Amino acid sequence: MVQPCNETNWRVLVKNEHRKGNTRVSYTREVVIEVYGKEIQFFGSKRFKLDGVLKNMPYKFSNGSESFLVRHWARFRHLSTDFGLEVGYDGHHFVRVLLPNTFSEKVCGLCGNMDTQNGNDFVMRNGTSTDNAAHFGNSWKIGDENNRDVDDDGTTVYLNETLKEKARKNDSCGMLLLKDGPFAACHGKLSPQHLSEDCVFEYVVRDMDKEALCDSLESYFTTCSADGVKMPTWRKPELCPLQCPSNSSYSTCVPETVATCSNSETKELKQSTCVEGCVCDPGLLWDVDHCIKEVECGCIQDNNYYNLNESYITEDCSQQCVCQTGGNVTCVSLTCDLNTNECKADEHGTLGCYPIGDCVLSLLPYRIQNPSSHRPFNDENIFVYLHKKNAPMVIPDICSHSLEKYFST
Ligand SMILES: [Ca+2]
Incomplete structure:
Protein backbone atom coordinates (compact mmCIF):
# COMPACT_ATOMS: atom_id res chain seq x y z
CA MET A 1 0.00 0.00 0.00
CA VAL A 2 2.72 2.48 1.04
CA GLN A 3 6.49 2.15 1.23
CA PRO A 4 9.52 4.35 0.70
CA CYS A 5 10.59 4.20 -2.99
CA ASN A 6 14.29 3.78 -2.40
CA GLU A 7 14.50 2.20 1.02
CA THR A 8 13.27 -1.00 2.57
CA ASN A 9 13.17 -0.02 6.26
CA TRP A 10 9.39 0.04 6.50
CA ARG A 11 6.21 -0.65 4.53
CA VAL A 12 2.45 -0.87 5.01
CA LEU A 13 0.57 -3.79 3.41
CA VAL A 14 -3.13 -4.60 3.25
CA LYS A 15 -4.97 -7.86 2.73
CA ASN A 16 -8.38 -7.62 1.14
CA GLU A 17 -11.36 -9.93 0.90
CA HIS A 18 -14.82 -10.09 -0.67
CA ARG A 19 -17.82 -10.03 1.65
CA LYS A 20 -21.50 -10.94 1.54
CA GLY A 21 -20.93 -12.88 -1.69
CA ASN A 22 -20.22 -9.71 -3.64
CA THR A 23 -17.05 -10.15 -5.72
CA ARG A 24 -17.19 -6.66 -7.22
CA VAL A 25 -16.10 -4.91 -4.05
CA SER A 26 -13.20 -5.77 -1.79
CA TYR A 27 -12.67 -4.82 1.84
CA THR A 28 -9.51 -4.55 3.87
CA ARG A 29 -9.48 -7.39 6.38
CA GLU A 30 -5.93 -7.05 7.64
CA VAL A 31 -3.20 -4.41 7.76
CA VAL A 32 0.43 -5.42 8.13
CA ILE A 33 3.11 -2.90 9.04
CA GLU A 34 6.76 -3.83 8.81
CA VAL A 35 9.05 -1.50 10.71
CA TYR A 36 12.34 -1.89 12.64
CA GLY A 37 12.45 -5.57 11.69
CA LYS A 38 9.12 -6.20 13.41
CA GLU A 39 5.81 -7.19 11.88
CA ILE A 40 2.65 -5.63 13.30
CA GLN A 41 -0.68 -7.13 12.21
CA PHE A 42 -4.02 -5.38 12.67
CA PHE A 43 -7.22 -7.28 11.97
CA GLY A 44 -10.81 -7.43 13.25
CA SER A 45 -9.65 -8.42 16.75
CA LYS A 46 -9.20 -5.95 19.60
CA ARG A 47 -5.71 -7.37 19.99
CA PHE A 48 -2.89 -7.29 17.45
CA LYS A 49 -0.02 -9.58 16.49
CA LEU A 50 3.65 -8.72 16.90
CA ASP A 51 5.81 -11.16 14.94
CA GLY A 52 2.95 -13.64 15.09
CA VAL A 53 2.33 -13.34 18.84
CA LEU A 54 -1.04 -12.00 20.01
CA LYS A 55 -0.70 -8.94 22.24
CA ASN A 56 -2.91 -6.43 23.99
CA MET A 57 -2.80 -2.73 23.28
CA PRO A 58 -1.15 -0.48 24.23
CA TYR A 59 2.26 -1.89 23.37
CA LYS A 60 5.41 0.16 23.28
CA PHE A 61 8.53 -0.84 21.36
CA SER A 62 11.75 0.94 22.18
CA ASN A 63 15.30 0.18 21.10
CA GLY A 64 17.68 3.12 21.38
CA SER A 65 16.24 5.90 19.22
CA GLU A 66 13.88 3.50 17.46
CA SER A 67 10.38 3.36 18.89
CA PHE A 68 6.75 2.78 18.05
CA LEU A 69 3.51 2.66 19.97
CA VAL A 70 0.51 0.44 19.18
CA ARG A 71 -2.77 1.34 20.82
CA HIS A 72 -6.47 1.95 20.46
CA TRP A 73 -7.57 5.43 19.51
CA ALA A 74 -11.36 5.57 19.54
CA ARG A 75 -12.48 3.12 16.82
CA PHE A 76 -8.97 2.69 15.46
CA ARG A 77 -6.16 0.29 16.04
CA HIS A 78 -3.35 2.77 15.74
CA LEU A 79 0.39 2.64 15.24
CA SER A 80 2.71 5.63 15.55
CA THR A 81 6.47 5.61 15.06
CA ASP A 82 9.22 7.99 16.17
CA PHE A 83 9.77 9.08 12.54
CA GLY A 84 6.17 10.17 12.05
CA LEU A 85 4.52 7.21 10.33
CA GLU A 86 0.97 6.72 11.61
CA VAL A 87 -1.34 3.91 10.57
CA GLY A 88 -4.96 3.55 11.67
CA TYR A 89 -7.36 0.68 10.91
CA ASP A 90 -10.97 0.51 12.09
CA GLY A 91 -11.08 -3.30 11.94
CA HIS A 92 -13.74 -3.15 9.25
CA HIS A 93 -12.89 -1.26 6.06
CA PHE A 94 -10.99 1.97 6.68
CA VAL A 95 -7.20 2.29 6.68
CA ARG A 96 -5.33 5.53 6.85
CA VAL A 97 -1.63 6.22 6.65
CA LEU A 98 -0.26 9.58 7.77
CA LEU A 99 3.28 10.73 7.01
CA PRO A 100 5.15 13.99 7.57
CA ASN A 101 5.69 16.22 4.52
CA THR A 102 9.33 15.17 4.40
CA PHE A 103 8.14 11.97 2.70
CA SER A 104 6.63 13.90 -0.22
CA GLU A 105 7.66 12.29 -3.54
CA LYS A 106 9.62 9.66 -1.58
CA VAL A 107 6.84 7.10 -1.18
CA CYS A 108 5.52 4.55 -3.69
CA GLY A 109 2.54 2.20 -3.81
CA LEU A 110 -1.22 2.28 -4.03
CA CYS A 111 -1.49 5.56 -2.12
CA GLY A 112 0.61 7.42 -4.68
CA ASN A 113 3.67 9.60 -4.20
CA MET A 114 2.23 12.20 -1.80
CA ASP A 115 3.33 15.20 -3.90
CA THR A 116 -0.14 16.86 -3.73
CA GLN A 117 -0.65 16.26 -7.47
CA ASN A 118 -3.49 13.87 -8.33
CA GLY A 119 -2.65 12.93 -11.89
CA ASN A 120 0.70 11.19 -11.41
CA ASP A 121 -0.02 8.42 -8.93
CA PHE A 122 -0.53 5.38 -11.18
CA VAL A 123 3.12 4.38 -11.09
CA MET A 124 3.65 0.64 -11.15
CA ARG A 125 6.19 -1.28 -9.11
CA ASN A 126 8.64 -1.29 -12.02
CA GLY A 127 8.59 2.51 -12.05
CA THR A 128 6.58 3.02 -15.24
CA SER A 129 3.32 4.95 -15.37
CA THR A 130 -0.01 3.55 -16.52
CA ASP A 131 -3.58 4.79 -16.92
CA ASN A 132 -5.02 1.35 -16.23
CA ALA A 133 -6.16 1.01 -12.62
CA ALA A 134 -6.08 -2.81 -12.74
CA HIS A 135 -2.51 -2.89 -14.07
CA PHE A 136 -1.49 -0.37 -11.42
CA GLY A 137 -3.13 -2.34 -8.60
CA ASN A 138 -1.87 -5.72 -9.78
CA SER A 139 1.70 -4.47 -10.00
CA TRP A 140 1.71 -3.83 -6.25
CA LYS A 141 0.14 -7.16 -5.39
CA ILE A 142 2.27 -9.41 -3.21
CA GLY A 143 1.89 -12.69 -1.38
CA ASP A 144 0.83 -16.16 -2.38
CA GLU A 145 -0.39 -17.32 -5.75
CA ASN A 146 -3.97 -17.45 -4.48
CA ASN A 147 -4.13 -13.65 -4.62
CA ARG A 148 -5.40 -13.52 -8.14
CA ASP A 149 -5.07 -10.51 -10.40
CA VAL A 150 -7.94 -8.11 -10.92
CA ASP A 151 -9.38 -8.43 -14.43
CA ASP A 152 -8.14 -5.72 -16.73
CA ASP A 153 -10.50 -6.33 -19.62
CA GLY A 154 -11.52 -2.67 -19.46
CA THR A 155 -15.24 -3.37 -19.15
CA THR A 156 -17.11 -0.98 -16.92
CA VAL A 157 -19.57 -2.25 -14.37
CA TYR A 158 -23.16 -1.54 -15.41
CA LEU A 159 -25.08 0.26 -12.68
CA ASN A 160 -28.83 0.59 -12.61
CA GLU A 161 -29.69 4.26 -13.39
CA THR A 162 -32.70 4.35 -11.06
CA LEU A 163 -30.59 3.16 -8.16
CA LYS A 164 -27.85 5.65 -9.05
CA GLU A 165 -30.38 8.49 -8.90
CA LYS A 166 -31.54 7.22 -5.52
CA ALA A 167 -27.94 7.05 -4.27
CA ARG A 168 -27.29 10.64 -5.40
CA LYS A 169 -30.11 12.07 -3.23
CA ASN A 170 -29.37 14.56 -0.49
CA ASP A 171 -30.10 12.06 2.25
CA SER A 172 -27.59 9.64 0.71
CA CYS A 173 -24.29 10.27 -1.11
CA GLY A 174 -25.52 13.71 -2.21
CA MET A 175 -25.11 14.82 1.40
CA LEU A 176 -21.37 15.05 0.78
CA LEU A 177 -21.95 17.85 -1.76
CA LEU A 178 -24.49 19.96 0.17
CA LYS A 179 -23.26 23.54 0.59
CA ASP A 180 -25.18 23.78 3.87
CA GLY A 181 -24.69 20.13 4.82
CA PRO A 182 -22.64 18.58 7.65
CA PHE A 183 -19.55 18.15 5.45
CA ALA A 184 -19.47 21.69 4.01
CA ALA A 185 -16.63 22.87 6.27
CA CYS A 186 -14.29 20.41 4.54
CA HIS A 187 -15.13 21.26 0.92
CA GLY A 188 -12.26 23.75 0.73
CA LYS A 189 -9.74 21.15 1.94
CA LEU A 190 -10.91 18.06 0.09
CA SER A 191 -13.21 18.25 -2.91
CA PRO A 192 -16.20 15.94 -2.32
CA GLN A 193 -17.01 15.59 -6.04
CA HIS A 194 -14.96 12.50 -6.75
CA LEU A 195 -15.77 10.88 -3.40
CA SER A 196 -19.50 11.35 -3.83
CA GLU A 197 -19.33 9.47 -7.16
CA ASP A 198 -17.30 6.72 -5.45
CA CYS A 199 -20.00 6.67 -2.78
CA VAL A 200 -22.73 6.22 -5.45
CA PHE A 201 -20.76 3.40 -7.07
CA GLU A 202 -20.19 1.59 -3.74
CA TYR A 203 -23.79 2.05 -2.62
CA VAL A 204 -25.28 0.67 -5.85
CA VAL A 205 -22.72 -2.11 -6.32
CA ARG A 206 -23.35 -3.22 -2.74
CA ASP A 207 -27.08 -3.49 -3.48
CA MET A 208 -28.07 -0.32 -1.58
CA ASP A 209 -26.73 -1.77 1.66
CA LYS A 210 -26.90 1.09 4.19
CA GLU A 211 -23.49 0.02 5.47
CA ALA A 212 -21.96 0.98 2.11
CA LEU A 213 -23.36 4.50 2.42
CA CYS A 214 -22.16 4.77 6.03
CA ASP A 215 -18.67 3.55 5.05
CA SER A 216 -18.37 6.29 2.41
CA LEU A 217 -19.66 9.15 4.58
CA GLU A 218 -17.51 7.98 7.46
CA SER A 219 -14.40 7.86 5.25
CA TYR A 220 -14.85 11.47 4.12
CA PHE A 221 -15.46 12.62 7.68
CA THR A 222 -12.42 10.75 9.03
CA THR A 223 -10.13 12.05 6.28
CA CYS A 224 -11.26 15.64 6.89
CA SER A 225 -10.90 15.29 10.66
CA ALA A 226 -7.34 14.06 10.20
CA ASP A 227 -6.71 17.29 8.31
CA GLY A 228 -7.87 19.27 11.32
CA VAL A 229 -11.29 20.27 9.92
CA LYS A 230 -13.96 20.61 12.61
CA MET A 231 -17.40 19.49 11.47
CA PRO A 232 -20.75 18.93 13.21
CA THR A 233 -21.93 15.36 13.52
CA TRP A 234 -23.36 13.86 10.35
CA ARG A 235 -24.80 10.80 12.07
CA LYS A 236 -28.47 10.64 13.03
CA PRO A 237 -30.49 7.99 14.86
CA GLU A 238 -31.76 6.83 11.44
CA LEU A 239 -28.48 7.38 9.59
CA CYS A 240 -25.42 5.36 10.60
CA PRO A 241 -25.84 5.77 14.38
CA LEU A 242 -22.69 5.02 16.35
CA GLN A 243 -23.53 3.04 19.46
CA CYS A 244 -21.41 3.91 22.45
CA PRO A 245 -20.94 1.59 25.44
CA SER A 246 -22.44 2.50 28.80
CA ASN A 247 -20.94 5.45 30.69
CA SER A 248 -19.75 7.04 27.44
CA SER A 249 -21.13 9.27 24.71
CA TYR A 250 -20.49 10.04 21.06
CA SER A 251 -18.05 12.79 20.14
CA THR A 252 -16.96 14.08 16.72
CA CYS A 253 -13.52 14.68 18.18
CA VAL A 254 -11.85 12.13 20.41
CA PRO A 255 -8.37 13.55 21.01
CA GLU A 256 -5.28 11.43 20.78
CA THR A 257 -4.53 12.22 24.41
CA VAL A 258 -7.75 10.74 25.80
CA ALA A 259 -7.33 9.31 29.30
CA THR A 260 -6.57 5.59 29.42
CA CYS A 261 -5.02 3.18 31.92
CA SER A 262 -1.60 3.81 30.41
CA ASN A 263 -1.96 7.55 30.30
CA SER A 264 1.71 8.16 30.89
CA GLU A 265 2.37 6.51 27.53
CA THR A 266 0.11 8.81 25.61
CA LYS A 267 1.16 12.06 27.23
CA GLU A 268 4.18 12.31 25.00
CA LEU A 269 2.02 12.17 21.90
CA LYS A 270 1.26 15.38 20.11
CA GLN A 271 -2.29 16.64 20.34
CA SER A 272 -3.09 17.24 16.71
CA THR A 273 -6.02 15.67 15.00
CA CYS A 274 -9.07 13.86 16.27
CA VAL A 275 -11.31 11.02 15.22
CA GLU A 276 -15.00 10.44 15.91
CA GLY A 277 -15.86 7.90 18.54
CA CYS A 278 -16.95 7.53 22.14
CA VAL A 279 -15.66 9.41 25.16
CA CYS A 280 -16.03 8.25 28.75
CA ASP A 281 -18.01 10.12 31.37
CA PRO A 282 -15.78 12.21 33.68
CA GLY A 283 -13.60 10.14 36.02
CA LEU A 284 -13.59 7.04 33.84
CA LEU A 285 -10.84 5.72 31.59
CA TRP A 286 -11.13 4.37 28.05
CA ASP A 287 -10.08 0.72 27.82
CA VAL A 288 -10.11 -0.73 24.29
CA ASP A 289 -13.87 -0.54 23.73
CA HIS A 290 -15.47 0.47 27.01
CA CYS A 291 -15.03 2.69 30.05
CA ILE A 292 -13.62 1.52 33.35
CA LYS A 293 -12.66 2.87 36.77
CA GLU A 294 -8.99 3.35 37.51
CA VAL A 295 -9.02 0.41 39.96
CA GLU A 296 -10.02 -1.85 37.08
CA CYS A 297 -6.88 -1.07 35.14
CA GLY A 298 -4.52 -3.87 34.19
CA CYS A 299 -0.74 -4.21 34.47
CA ILE A 300 2.18 -3.02 32.38
CA GLN A 301 5.10 -5.47 32.26
CA ASP A 302 8.06 -5.21 29.86
CA ASN A 303 6.10 -2.82 27.61
CA ASN A 304 3.20 -5.27 27.40
CA TYR A 305 -0.24 -4.47 28.77
CA TYR A 306 -2.24 -7.18 30.54
CA ASN A 307 -5.87 -6.92 31.58
CA LEU A 308 -6.95 -7.30 35.17
CA ASN A 309 -7.05 -11.02 36.12
CA GLU A 310 -5.47 -11.98 32.80
CA SER A 311 -3.17 -14.98 32.99
CA TYR A 312 -0.25 -15.05 30.61
CA ILE A 313 3.09 -16.66 29.83
CA THR A 314 6.18 -14.44 29.71
CA GLU A 315 7.95 -13.99 26.38
CA ASP A 316 10.65 -16.55 27.22
CA CYS A 317 8.11 -19.07 28.59
CA SER A 318 9.91 -19.03 31.95
CA GLN A 319 6.95 -17.84 34.01
CA GLN A 320 3.18 -18.02 34.20
CA CYS A 321 1.80 -14.75 35.59
CA VAL A 322 -1.47 -13.18 36.60
CA CYS A 323 -2.25 -9.46 36.55
CA GLN A 324 -3.91 -8.37 39.80
CA THR A 325 -5.40 -5.16 41.15
CA GLY A 326 -3.14 -2.16 41.54
CA GLY A 327 -0.94 -3.26 38.66
CA ASN A 328 0.53 -6.08 40.74
CA VAL A 329 1.74 -9.17 38.96
CA THR A 330 2.31 -12.53 40.60
CA CYS A 331 4.18 -15.27 38.80
CA VAL A 332 5.12 -18.90 39.20
CA SER A 333 8.03 -20.57 37.44
CA LEU A 334 7.26 -22.55 34.37
CA THR A 335 9.33 -25.48 33.22
CA CYS A 336 10.03 -25.26 29.54
CA ASP A 337 13.06 -27.46 28.84
CA LEU A 338 14.44 -25.88 25.69
CA ASN A 339 16.37 -29.07 24.84
CA THR A 340 13.17 -30.86 24.03
CA ASN A 341 10.73 -27.96 23.70
CA GLU A 342 10.48 -24.62 22.01
CA CYS A 343 8.93 -21.37 23.25
CA LYS A 344 6.83 -20.10 20.36
CA ALA A 345 3.42 -18.86 19.29
CA ASP A 346 0.97 -21.32 17.80
CA GLU A 347 -1.01 -20.56 14.63
CA HIS A 348 -3.47 -18.45 16.68
CA GLY A 349 -0.66 -16.35 18.14
CA THR A 350 -0.80 -17.88 21.62
CA LEU A 351 2.60 -18.22 23.25
CA GLY A 352 3.43 -21.59 24.73
CA CYS A 353 5.97 -24.32 25.34
CA TYR A 354 5.70 -26.90 22.55
CA PRO A 355 7.64 -30.14 22.12
CA ILE A 356 10.18 -30.15 19.30
CA GLY A 357 9.91 -32.80 16.65
CA ASP A 358 6.65 -34.21 17.84
CA1 LIG B 1 0.75 12.41 -6.65
Missing part, protein backbone atom coordinates in the same frame (compact mmCIF):
# COMPACT_ATOMS: atom_id res chain seq x y z
CA CYS A 359 5.94 -35.58 14.39
CA VAL A 360 6.77 -39.17 13.50
CA LEU A 361 6.54 -41.30 10.37
CA SER A 362 4.75 -44.62 10.42
CA LEU A 363 4.34 -47.34 7.83
CA LEU A 364 0.82 -48.68 7.87
CA PRO A 365 -0.78 -51.48 5.88
CA TYR A 366 -3.97 -49.47 5.41
CA ARG A 367 -5.09 -46.04 4.25
CA ILE A 368 -6.06 -43.32 6.72
CA GLN A 369 -8.44 -40.59 5.59
CA ASN A 370 -6.32 -37.44 5.44
CA PRO A 371 -4.82 -37.47 1.96
CA SER A 372 -2.14 -34.86 2.66
CA SER A 373 -0.41 -36.91 5.32
CA HIS A 374 0.03 -40.25 3.67
CA ARG A 375 1.30 -41.58 0.41
CA PRO A 376 1.73 -45.03 -1.15
CA PHE A 377 5.11 -46.54 -0.37
CA ASN A 378 6.46 -48.95 -2.99
CA ASP A 379 4.05 -51.74 -2.34
CA GLU A 380 0.63 -50.18 -2.90
CA ASN A 381 -0.74 -51.71 0.25
CA ILE A 382 1.73 -49.94 2.51
CA PHE A 383 1.26 -46.27 3.30
CA VAL A 384 3.68 -43.78 4.76
CA TYR A 385 1.96 -41.63 7.25
CA LEU A 386 3.04 -38.51 9.17
CA HIS A 387 1.33 -37.95 12.50
CA LYS A 388 1.78 -36.52 15.96
CA LYS A 389 3.61 -38.70 18.41
CA ASN A 390 1.24 -40.71 20.59
CA ALA A 391 -1.76 -39.68 18.49
CA PRO A 392 -4.36 -42.39 18.03
CA MET A 393 -4.09 -44.08 14.68
CA VAL A 394 -7.76 -44.11 13.82
CA ILE A 395 -8.57 -40.39 13.73
CA PRO A 396 -5.04 -39.02 13.55
CA ASP A 397 -3.80 -35.68 14.83
CA ILE A 398 -2.09 -34.62 11.64
CA CYS A 399 1.18 -32.73 11.60
CA SER A 400 0.91 -29.43 9.86
CA HIS A 401 3.97 -29.75 7.65
CA SER A 402 4.14 -31.59 4.40
CA LEU A 403 5.09 -35.22 4.21
CA GLU A 404 7.14 -34.49 1.11
CA LYS A 405 9.96 -32.84 3.02
CA TYR A 406 10.77 -36.21 4.58
CA PHE A 407 11.60 -37.59 1.15
CA SER A 408 14.47 -36.56 -1.05
CA THR A 409 12.68 -37.32 -4.30
